[in-house]
Every structure is written in C-alpha cells, then in structure tokens.
Amino acid sequence: MDWLKLIELLKGHKVYLQTHNFPDPDALASAYGMQVFLQCHGVESTICYAGEVEANSTKKMLEVFHIEAIEIDDIHDMKPDDYIVTIDGQKYNSNLTDFPGNEVACIDHHPTMKPCAYRYSDLRICGACASMVANYFKESETTLDTNTATALLYGIKMDTDSFNRGVTDFDIEMFAFLHKIADNHTISALSHNNYEIQDLYAYGEAIRNIKIYDNVGFASISFDCPDALVAMISDFILGLDIVQFAVVYAARNGGYKFSVRNETKHYHAGTVTARALKDLGDGGGHFAMAGGIVLPEKMYLLGDHPHFEIQQLFMNVLYSIDEEISEE
Numbered sequence: 001m002d003w004l005k006l007i008e009l010l011k012g013h014k015v016y017l018q019t020h021n022f023p024d025p026d027a028l029a030s031a032y033g034m035q036v037f038l039q040c041h042g043v044e045s046t047i048c049y050a051g052e053v054e055a056n057s058t059k060k061m062l063e064v065f066h067i068e069a070i071e072i073d074d075i076h077d078m079k080p081d082d083y084i085v086t087i088d089g090q091k092y093n094s095n096l097t098d099f100p101g102n103e104v105a106c107i108d109h110h111p112t113m114k115p116c117a118y119r120y121s122d123l124r125i126c127g128a129c130a131s132m133v134a135n136y137f138k139e140s141e142t143t144l145d146t147n148t149a150t151a152l153l154y155g156i157k158m159d160t161d162s163f164n165r166g167v168t169d170f171d172i173e174m175f176a177f178l179h180k181i182a183d184n185h186t187i188s189a190l191s192h193n194n195y196e197i198q199d200l201y202a203y204g205e206a207i208r209n210i211k212i213y214d215n216v217g218f219a220s221i222s223f224d225c226p227d228a229l230v231a232m233i234s235d236f237i238l239g240l241d242i243v244q245f246a247v248v249y250a251a252r253n254g255g256y257k258f259s260v261r262n263e264t265k266h267y268h269a270g271t272v273t274a275r276a277l278k279d280l281g282d283g284g285g286h287f288a289m290a291g292g293i294v295l296p297e298k299m300y301l302l303g304d305h306p307h308f309e310i311q312q313l314f315m316n317v318l319y320s321i322d323e324e325i326s327e328e
C-alpha cells in the first residue's frame with residue numbers, strides 16, 4: 001500500500017469510488033472511508049454503484065453515517081476520462097458493472113478472477129475491505145473521526161460475520177485501531193435492526209424447500225431478493241447443525257442469483273461455485289463465502305427440474321473434490 005501514490009494519481013481528476021453492485025455494508029463503509037480519507041488529502045470523490053442499496057442493514061447505514069452514494073442511473077455526466085477507483089470489487093467481475101469512466105485504481109480484498117492493469121492497485125486477502133481502508137488512515141496518520149471509524153468498524157463486523165468468517169490478524173489489528181475511536185452504541189443499534197418483515201417471506205420459502213444431502217444444504221427462493229438477503233439466508237442455512245456447506249439461490253431476471261457458504265476445511269466456496277456454474281453463468285469468491293449466477297439464456301440447460309439439476313451440479317463437484325483429496 002502506497003497511500004501517497006494513490007493521492008498523487010487522483011489529484012486534479014474527477015474521481016468516482018465504485019463499489020460492487022448491490023453494495024453490502026463492507027462496500028459502503030469502505031467507499032465512505034476512502035472518500036473521507038481522500039478528502040482529508042484534497043481529493044473530492046463521488047461514491048457510486050449499480051443495482052440498489054436494498055437490504056435494511058445497508059439502507060440504515062446511509063442514514064446513520066450520512067453516506068451519500070449515487071446509483072449509476074442518476075449519474076449523467078460521467079466521462080471516459082473520469083477516474084474510477086473500484087472498492088470492494090474489481091474490474092471484469094460479474095458483480096461490478098463497467099461504467100464509462102477509467103478504472104485507474106482498485107482497492108479490494110477478494111481474490112482476482114481476471115487481472116487488470118490498474119495504475120494503482122491494493123489487493124490483499126483479508127476479512128473486510130474496510131480493514132484495508134482503516135489501514136490508510138493508520139499508515140498515513142490521517143485524523144480519523146468517530147463517524148468514519150464507526151462505519152469502518154461496522155463494515156468489518158458485517159463482512160467477517162463478527163469475526164467468524166475469513167478473518168485475519170490484520171482485520172483484528174484494524175478493529176483494535178478503530179475500536180478506540182468508534183461509537184459502540186451505534187454499532188449495537190445497527191446490529192439489532194437487520195430484518196424487514198418482507199425478508200421473512202424469503203426465509204419462509206427457503207425453510208420450506210430446504211434439501212440436505214450429507215452435510216450440504218440447498219434452498220431456493222422463487223422471487224427476486226436483494227443479494228444481501230440471499231447472503232443472510234445462506235448464513236442462516238449454514239447455522240443448521242448438520243449443514244457445513246450451504247447453497248442458496250433466488251430467481252433473478254429470468255436466471256438465478258447464488259450465495260454459497262462453507263465451513264468445512266476441505267472445500268473452497270469460490271472454487272466449488274465457479275466449477276458448478278461454469279457452463280451456466282459465473283461464480284467465484286472466498287474460501288468461506290462465494291456468489292454466482294445462472295444467466296437467463298442458460299436456464300434451458302437446467303431442464304425441467306432445475307433445482308434437482310443444481311443440486312446435482314454442486315454435489316458432483318463436491319464428490320470429485322472428495323475423490324481428489326482421497327487420492328492424495
């Protein structure tokens with residue numbers, strides 16, 4: 001990380017901070033933190049995204065922390081030579097829509113699927129992108145206010161599922177740094193208001209149709225839901241004592257949107273999802289959590305029993321990994 005290099009690159013340009021589509025708490029916290037950081041060093045920026053801020057937890061964040069994030073459809077003047085910094089996402093990812101501006105920089109904590117030659121890149125594998133942004137304040141000794149520290153801390157807490165998922169020593173170190181400055185009352189207030197009444201319909205459907213094979217749980221939702229809700233239900237299914245690998249998907253624009261969770265030591269959620277969905281769309285992510293899609297034009301490949309077919313696809317990948325392991 002070379003924070004001065006980032007400032008030098010962006011200075012004098014129109015700067016957009018683009019999160020992944022349907023931003024989650026970590027994406028919004030990271031973009032907001034970076035916006036404040038840049039502003040402290042004389043660079044103005046605009047936070048933008050595609051999709052919607054739909055989940056209750058993220059909508060509340062905008063309000064509580066006074067974050068201004070603009071949906072791309074409401075930005076009419078972005079030019080090809082405007083600068084984009086991708087935050088909590090990378091160019092060429094299926095969850096990061098290509099905007100007119102120039103992706104000159106990237107700050108992200110996900111594995112790289114397709115490399116891109118940025119002029120500045122900070123790619124680290126850690127539990128939350130917000131930890132990386134906190135590090136910019138710490139390294140550069142930039143003054144960090146309570147509101148920003150609280151937003152970043154909330155991002156870490158949410159993306160690591162309260163330090164249960166993908167957390168590294170670095171996340172803990174950054175949490176300790178933020179904890180001294182953050183307002184813990186705001187964190188607990190946010191943490192206890194994560195559901196809307198409509199969310200329960202999606203939970204209800206997933207609970208009714210759950211299928212379990214060995215230690216793998218599958219559930220589907222027949223209507224479109226925000227990514228964050230699909231992810232929450234995937235976490236919820238993983239919470240079942242007998243489930244160690246959860247695959248949850250919801251109907252989306254004639255296809256499916258997936259959220260996959262893993263708590264075994266031997267499977268990698270990102271790799272499994274990529275392999276299972278390779279002919280149908282796209283998939284990838286971390287060891288413990290991954291996402292994916294089945295494209296509408298590929299739905300016919302799933303035939304008359306799409307749910308059964310999806311279960312087969314994932315189970316076949318998991319079985320073949322079991323075999324690869326036993327041959328070693």
Ligand SMILES: [Mn+2]
Nearest residue numbers: 026088129159
């Ligand atoms: Mn993240």
